[in-house]
Amino acid sequence: MVGGLWAQNGPAVAGGDIPSVAYLDWYIPMLLEKRTHDLSHSGIQYSWDWSQLLAGEIDELDLWWSIGKGDPRQLVADLEEVSLERIVCMHGVTNGIQIALMAALKSPRAGDERMKRVAVEMPSYAPISQSPRLMGLETIPYSRLPQEGYATTKPWLIDRNGLEEILPSVGALVMTPILNPLGWDLTQEDRIWLAEITAKYDVAVISDEVYNHTLRSIDEYKPMYLYGDHCISLSSLTKCHGLGPIRFGWLIASEEVASVAKKVFLNTNGMLSSPGVTMANAIWPHFHKPLQHIDHLREKNLPLLEGVLEKHCIEWQRPPSGVFGSFEIPGGISGFELVETLGAEHDFLAIPGEMFDPSLKNWLRVAWSIEPELFAAAVSVLDEILSEISK
Template sequence: MFGTTRYIAWAMQFYGKVPYDLASSGTPLVTWAELGLPTPDIDDPRAYQALKDACARYNDVSPAEVTPAFGTTQAFFLAYAATLSPGDEVLVEHPGYEPLTRAAEGLGATVRTFERRAEEGFRVLPERVAAAIGPRTRAIVVTSLHNPTGVRVADETIRELAAIAEARGAYVIVNEVYAGFDDLPEDGVFRRSARKLDKNVIAVASLTKCYGLGMYRLGWLLGPEEIALRADAAAVATLGHMPLAHASYGAALFGEIGRLAKRAKVLLAGKREIASRWATSLPNAHWSAPESGLFGLVTLPGRGELLPRIEAHARETGVLVGAGTFFGAPESFRLAWATCDAARFEEGLRLLEPLVSRRA
C-alpha cells in the first residue's frame, strides 16, 4: 500500500503561496502562449513514436532504451516496477526525496538507506553502499544533483555503484531530474545522462525542473533494453497508453529545449553565488555548496527540529524555505533560488536571518 508522502502534502500547502518563495525547486513555468508555437495535430498516432524519438535525441541514446513517462515521478515508479518484486530490497540515499521511498514501499519492496553526510560534502561513498547491500537488493538509488543538497554524484562514483550492483545482478537508478542544470544545453541535446555510464544504470528524468515545463509532465526512463521493455509493460498495465495529445505536445516541446535552456540560464544567473555567500557567512551553519542547480541545503547543527519555526517564519515574514525534516534532515532547510529575481532573493535572505539566528 502507498503511504502518504508528507513532503508533497506540505509543499502543496505552502509552495508558491508566499511572497518570498525560497523553497520551490523548478524554473518558473512557461506557458504554451509564451512559447508561440502552433497547436500540434493531436490526432496523429505517429506522435507516440515521435515523443519516444525526441526523448532519445535529447538524451543522446537509442529509442530502444527509452520509456516515456509522466514526469520523473512516474519514471522512477516504472524503474521500480521494472526491477522490484514484493519482498525485494532497494537501497536509497538519506537524506532523500521522500517519494523515492514511498513508491518502492507501495510496490512491496523493503527500503534500506545509506547516508550522504554533511561532513563528507554529501558525497556518495561506494564502500558505504557496498556494506549496506544485501542478497535481495535489486536497486541502488541516488539523485544527482542530490535533492535536497544539490550535490552532484561523480560519474566515477556511479560506475563504482554499478559494479557493486552488477555483482548482485542489481541495477543503479539515477534520478537526474536536476542534472540538466550542470550543462543547460543550448543545442537541445543533454549529453551527460548517467545511462551512458554502465550497462546496468537506469536514468530517470523529465523536462519539469530545468525548462519551466513542470505542468507538461514530460518524463522518461532510460535503461538497458530489457528494462525499457519491462517499464513499457508496467506502463501498459497501469495506464493503457498515454493520451495522444500529451505525446503530440511533448514531441513539439522537445524542439524548444535550446531556447528554454537559455531562458533558464538567464533566470538563474548569479543567484547560486548569492546563496552561497549568504549561507557561508552564517555562524555555526553548514552549507552543502552545490556547484550548479537551483538549491542547496543549510544545516544548523544543534538547533533541533526546524519545521515549526520555518512555518511560523513563513507566516510572519512571507519567506518560505523547504523544511529539511521532509528529507530526513530536521535541523536543515533547503534554500532555493529559482522563483525570485536576484533583488527579491536577497531581500528574502535578509528577512530569513531571524530564523537562522534564533535559538531553539
C-alpha cells in the same frame, strides 16, 4: 509540527497501511498561503509562450496519435544519441520509478527473497522509498553521508561499507544523483564504484535524474545508463523546464529492459497524454533555453545568498549546478520551527531539511529558481530572520 515527514522505509504496505507523502501534506497548504517571499521551489519557474509555441495546434492537442505525428521517443533519442529501442516515455519520474522496478526486477526463484527487496538512498524525496512498498517490495535504506568537516561545502559520499552489506539481499537500488535537499551531484568516483559494485551483485540501478539537465552547461552530464546495462536513467521536463503539469518523462535502459518497460507502461498506463506529448514536442527545439536561464539565475542570485550566509557566519559552498542547496541553521532552531513561526511572521517560505532525512532537522533548503528581483527581496527577509535567531 509533528515529525516523521521524511521518507518512510520498511516492508510492503497495502490498504490503510500505505503511508502518505507527508511532505506534500505539509507543503501544499503552505503553498496555498501564497507567502510573498518563497524560496521553496525545487524546480525552475519558467514561462513558456504557448500562444506562439502551439500556434495552429490548439485544436489538435488531443489528436497526436490519431493524426499520425512522430514517435515521441525520437525527441529523447536525438537528445541523448541513443536508439529508440532503449527508450520508454512515461508520465514523469515517479511513474518511471514504478515502471523501472517492474521491468528490472526478475521473477524470484523459490526461496530467493532478493527480488522482493530494494535498496533506497537517504536523504531522499518520499516516493523514492514509498513507491516500491506499494508494489509489494521492502525498502532498505542506505546513506549518502557528509565528508567530515565539510557537510555544507563538499559533495556527500555513498556509505560504501553500509551499502555493500545491503547489496547481497536486494534486487534493485533507487537513487537520485543530485542529492535532495543538498544539491550536490554524485561524485565520479562514487558513480563508477556504484556501477561496478551493483554489477558484481547483479543489482539493477534506477537513477532519478530529473535535476541532471543542469549539468549539461558545465559538461558534467553523466547519466547512469552510460555505466552498464544494469543501469536505468529516468528523467522528465519537470524540474529543469518548469513543465511538471504536462507529465512527460522517459527512461533509458538496455534494449532488453526497455522492451519489458514498454509492456509495463502499456499494462499500467495504456498511453501517453496527447496534450502532454504535443506540448513537449513544441518546446523541444528550445530545450536549452530554461537551462540557460538557470545559469542566469545562478549568476544573479547566488552572490546575494552567499553574502547573507557569510554575514551570519554560516559555512556554505554553492553546488556547481542546479537550483537549490541547503545549510545548517544556527542557534539550534529546527527548519520546521523557522518556517512555521518566523517564516509566518515574515511571509517567508523555504523547505525544512527534515523533510528528506531526520538527521537534517536543523537544516533549511533554499532555491534560487525565481527571478532576481523576487530572490533579492526573499534573501533580504532571510537575513532578517537569521538576525532574529542570533539575538
